[in-house]
Amino acid sequence: MAVPEKDRQPGSEVADPENEVGELVGRLTAPGELEPAERRRLLGRLARALSTGARKARETGAGRGRWLADVFLNIAPRIPIRDLHTLAEHHHGLTGEELADDLVRTAQKATMTVGAIGGALAAAEFAAPPLLLSAPAQLVAETIVVAAIEVKLLAELHEVYGVRVQGTGTQRAVAFTAAWAKQRGIDPLAPASVSLALGAATKTALRNRLMRTLGRHLTTFGPFLTGAVAGGALNRMATKKLGEAIRADLRVKLPPGGVAGAVGSAPARDQLDA
Template identity: 40%
Template sequence: MAGSTPFRKRRFRKSGDPAETQAETTDPATSPGTSGGSAMGTAHVPSDTAPAVPSATGVDEEARHRPGARRLRAVRNGVRRGGESVRDAALYITDRIIENAPRVPVRDLATLRAQFPGLGPDQLADKLIHGAANATSTVGAGIGAAAMLPVPPAMPAELAAEITGVAAIELKLIAELHEVYGLRPPGTLGQRSFAYLTSWTEERGVDLTKPTTLNAALGGQMKRELRQQITKRMFRNLPNLMPFMVGAAVGAVMNRRDTRKLAEKVRGDLRARAVPWDALPRLAPLEQPSQPLPEATRAALEGPEHHDGGA
């Protein structure tokens, strides 16, 4: 046993020596069954030992009381799993709305007056706003009902379908309000369509006295502003995908409210510069789009026409 004493001395000279661990395991004097071993084990507990894992009871209890937060996380995770960031989704929707704008059918003033005989400008505008609000509320209710299905990866597609459908309805409304108040923008179908896009983005009527308004519609600035507007709408419409909090009914109410708010802003701007019908020069009929809208967007657009006299 004489040789064991120097070995233990060497073991305590350098902390962390591999021989230390081996000696503590094999030396009977330091085995866990002895009181000395217990003291030694206490002295040599590693400093980086992980603390005990806390109980998950508190976390589970909090999660049970926040179903809306869990649903929102599910939506965000679905977006990430689909490979689309918010910016990518906004760019995609922006491109679809720009592509659809020249394909939205618009009724000219003569057609509107024939379909709604006996109505003055404000009465006709009220009729158009009512029909568009009904249509966008129907779109919101449909998206809210689809969100009841527990398929988070599909939700970005539903959100894109809602925004593009609502945009087409509101663009048609804006164009026809310009017709009602005698303020049709000059230019080709494409130029007018992009002018209406600017009106939709800025929530005001097209100012015919400022050529920059029409020129900006064709530039990159309009596209950036349109993308910003769509991003705001995406976040504003996100609760439509959370039936625990709103559901289809509230989705319908939100879209109806937003469409009326936009329409009243644009109409107030146009009414201040309106041209009386008897003072209007004879306008050529509006050319109709050569390409139809996508089926889903066309279905959303044609919704109110069953109540408002046809396209």
């Protein structure tokens, strides 16, 4: 489902002119395994779509960090987030800490795979480290997909630990994105944290987090398959670190009376923009 016009963020017409980026990121982060060839094909399409956005950003004078943040804010409501009941079904009935363990392992595998593909593609175009808007589009695509996988992980860990985030689909998407930018869980006792998630400080944190993620991927820009190996390993470590930090945070923020891992009866939410 497309993001409603009233909920689009400023600059999204530059970031995603034909909505293709959101569609591709949604497919790349959907539950289930993708065949390697299909994943490479989708990443290639995403890289081409992002190249178009980058050219438009240069033409309009949009800042590098702002452009990347606009891209992500535009596609955030398209990231497929499962509720607790669906998570248990997809993970062989696991609940609680075992389910959280499995979610983190799955996310690590996904970001490692994306990193390996992105590093290998970039190796074919080995050159001096470039700036953001002239960076190999494959690495920009990798950055967006890795960020989306990690936002998905963060959101689904909130489900596992019973930390419910209220609001519309777009509000929840922005709140989870803001939490990812800060590498923290959302406080369920501070509802204003959702409505104020797009404040100036949060936008700056998102730009900085995305730029750091891209910078990490640029370090894998090397000849032959060195980039593939490094890209996969760095992504895996970063996702593991995020999972550990969010889980520790959510254990503290678990609402009184909440039971981590208790499968709820709420209807499934296959996408944040439901």
